Amino acid sequence: xALALGRMSANGAFRRAIxxxxxxxxxxxxxxxxNEERKTTSSGTNGPVVSERRGTVMLIGINRPEARNAVNRxxxxxxxxxxxxxxxxxxxNVAVVYGVGGNFCAGFDLKELAHGSDSLELEQDVSSGPGPxxxxxxxxxxxxxAAVSGYAVAGGLELALLADMRVVEESSIMGVFCRRFGVPxxxxxxxxxxxxxxxxxxxxLILTGRPVKAQEALAFGLANRVVPDGQALQEALELAEQVxxxxxxxxRADRNSAYHAVFDSTSFNQAMQYETDxxxxxxxxxxxxxxxxxxxxxxxxxxxxxxxL
Numbered sequence: 001x002a003l004a005l006g007r008m009s010a011n012g013a014f015r016r017a018i019x020x021x022x023x024x025x026x027x028x029x030x031x032x033x034x035n036e037e038r039k040t041t042s043s044g045t046n047g048p049v050v051s052e053r054r055g056t057v058m059l060i061g062i063n064r065p066e067a068r069n070a071v072n073r074x075x076x077x078x079x080x081x082x083x084x085x086x087x088x089x090x091x092x093n094v095a096v097v098y099g100v101g102g103n104f105c106a107g108f109d110l111k112e113l114a115h116g117s118d119s120l121e122l123e124q125d126v127s128s129g130p131g132p133x134x135x136x137x138x139x140x141x142x143x144x145x146a147a148v149s150g151y152a153v154a155g156g157l158e159l160a161l162l163a164d165m166r167v168v169e170e171s172s173i174m175g176v177f178c179r180r181f182g183v184p185x186x187x188x189x190x191x192x193x194x195x196x197x198x199x200x201x202x203x204x205l206i207l208t209g210r211p212v213k214a215q216e217a218l219a220f221g222l223a224n225r226v227v228p229d230g231q232a233l234q235e236a237l238e239l240a241e242q243v244x245x246x247x248x249x250x251x252r253a254d255r256n257s258a259y260h261a262v263f264d265s266t267s268f269n270q271a272m273q274y275e276t277d278x279x280x281x282x283x284x285x286x287x288x289x290x291x292x293x294x295x296x297x298x299x300x301x302x303x304x305x306x307x308x309l
Contacts, residue, residue, distance in 0.1 A: 049078035050100065056093040057240045058086045059233075065101025068151055070109040071159075076134030079159075083135045087142060093244035095140075096236045097163065098147035099156075107154025107178055108132055133159055136187035139259065141252060143243055147236035149229070153211075154178035158187035161196065164255070167236040168214045168223035179209025195262055197221050247286045253278045 050061045060082045062069040071079070079097075086095045099105055123129030131137045133155045146152075146163035154177045160166050168174070176185065185206070194202040197220045205212060217223035227235045243251070257275040265271035 047078065048072070048075040049082055051082050053092070054237065055241070056091065056244045057237060058082075058089075058092050058095045059237065060086070060095055060097045061100045062098070062105055063100045065099075065103070067109060067111075068103040068106035069099040069101070069156070070106045070111075071133050071155060072109040072112045075109075076130060076132065079134035080130045080138075083138060083140065083144070087138075087140050092142070093248055094143045094145065094240040096145045096147055096233070096240050097159070098233050098236065099149060099152075103150030103156075104146070104148045104152040104172070105156030105159055106151050107156045108183070110181065110183070113183075131187040133187040135159075136162055138162070141256070143240070143251075143255065145236045145240050145243075147232040148172050148174070148223070149232050154183065155187050158185060158189040158192075161188060161192040165224040165239070166217075166222065167225045167227060167232045167239065168217055169227055169229045169232045170214050171229050172214050172217075172232075173211045174217055174222060175211045176206050176209045177211075179206070193222075247290060249286045250282045250290075253282045 048062070048064050050063045052059045052061075060079070062071065062075060062079070064070060064072075064075060083095065083097075086092050123131075126137050129137075136155075136158055143165075144163045146160045146166045148160055148166055148168040149172055150169075152160045152168075152172060152174045154175075157174050157176065160174070176189065178185070190202075190206065193205065196202075201220050204210075212220070212222065214223055214226045218226045225235060225239070257271075257278055260274050261271040265274065
């Protein structure tokens with residue numbers, strides 16, 4: 001590593017790190033247009049999606065409690081806008097997505113779908129536009145945490161799978177409930193679920209459509225934390241604030257490398273090369289300063305002992 005560092009230009013490496021870590025690995029779907037629309041769209045309490053900034057954390061809530069937060073076309077559009085705007089805002093580090101009123105999301109609004117396929121703005125080319133649930137085809141460049149309460153089923157489960165971590169309330173129910181209505185998983189469920197919990201367990205859920213309670217979800221690795229009812233959002237916010245407090249170039253490089261290894265790499269060596277190529281610039285940009293901080297005694301001891309991570 002020392003030889004590699006000696007051959008690298010610090011300024012050039014820093015620029016490459018910034019460019020790499022600020023790029024979205026999925027699609028932004030005409031993000032400049034989305035930003036302009038977002039400026040003129042209210043995020044108040046009456047919209048289908050509400051958002052609130054908490055320091056470097058963005059809270060994004062699905063706000064259709066009367067429909068168990070089922071997603072219709074307008075909700076899908078607004079979710080895509082909010083997550084695209086979050087991903088491009090350099091002052092925000094982590095987002096939390098949740099459902100207003102006791103349920104995370106009951107999937108796509110089947111009442112709207114019952115009116116015919118015209119209710120779906122379905123782009124078949126996954127690189128050209130959002131999915132039916134909105135942001136499900138995106139790969140964000142920054143962490144997303146789902147605060148799951150009540151039902152997270154069908155497309156709602158797929159939205160939860162978009163997140164890096166899921167904080168799940170004790171009475172929550174997750175599952176592929178769309179199985180019983182002949183609605184396929186086309187928002188990433190068959191792609192992300194097997195990678196998260198393994199093919200055998202994923203097929204158990206996909207084929208049966210059975211409900212999964214919080215403790216089983218935790219045992220599967222589908223849930224990352226299980227908390228008492230009513231506490232998912234607060235716990236997810238606290239977790240997001242802790243993640244946001246870390247040096248972000250390093251955190252995003254490691255996160256992006258993990259996604260690359262799971263979804264994009266064709267071999268062990270390729271995955272290792274990606275990790276090295278994207279990690280070395282961060283050593284110059286952040287790690288040297290961090291090591292100096294550590295050696296001076298700043299941040300040792302109490303920081304690790306008090307962390308809830």
